[in-house]
Amino acid sequence: MIAQLLVATLMVLCTVTIHGVGLLYLARMLSEEREEEREANLSPLSIRGISTTLGVVLGLFALHGVEIWLYAIVYTALHALPDFQTAVYFSTVTYSTIGYDDEGLAVAWQMVAAVEGMKGVLLMGWSTAFFISLMGRLRR
Numbered sequence: 001m002i003a004q005l006l007v008a009t010l011m012v013l014c015t016v017t018i019h020g021v022g023l024l025y026l027a028r029m030l031s032e033e034r035e036e037e038r039e040a041n042l043s044p045l046s047i048r049g050i051s052t053t054l055g056v057v058l059g060l061f062a063l064h065g066v067e068i069w070l071y072a073i074v075y076t077a078l079h080a081l082p083d084f085q086t087a088v089y090f091s092t093v094t095y096s097t098i099g100y101d102d103e104g105l106a107v108a109w110q111m112v113a114a115v116e117g118m119k120g121v122l123l124m125g126w127s128t129a130f131f132i133s134l135m136g137r138l139r140r
Contacts, residue, residue, distance in 0.1 A: 001111065008115035011074060015067040019123050022063040023130050026056055030134060056134060060127045067123065068095050071116050080109035095120035 030052065071094075072087035074080075081087040081104060093099060094116045105113060 004109060004111035007074065007078070007109070008112045011071060011112065012115060012119050015070060015119060015123065018067060018070075019063055019126065022059070022066075023126070026059045026130070029059075030056065053135075056131065060131065064095070064123070064127070068092050071095065071112075074112070075105075075109065078106070078109055078112075080106040080112070091116065096124065097121055 068091045069088060071091040072084060075087040075091060076084045081090055086104065090102075090105065090113070094113050097117050097120055102110060102113060
């Protein structure tokens, strides 16, 4: 169990760092975009404003995708799942807390999957808060 908790803790630290840096990058990008829109008197409902919003959504999806794939790589490296495709699917439904029958997951690594689910809830919530905050700022 110590090995599981160590791997789970390292993955949480790694993915939370990736997420935080990614959100900082998106926020910086948006800050620059908002200044340009303000100077040009563009509406958030303009093509540029909508493109910015879609860019943020795609950026958030990319961040979560990197984190999911990182878990899939770990599951594959640990031989916790039979192949990479299964690991990506398992990681996606675990991260998003949709749930998946953990049949096929090596019992020795089930705690890592449980922690991935808990962390996924937190990072999805963090992204949601970021996005709602962004939408509020764009309306001003």
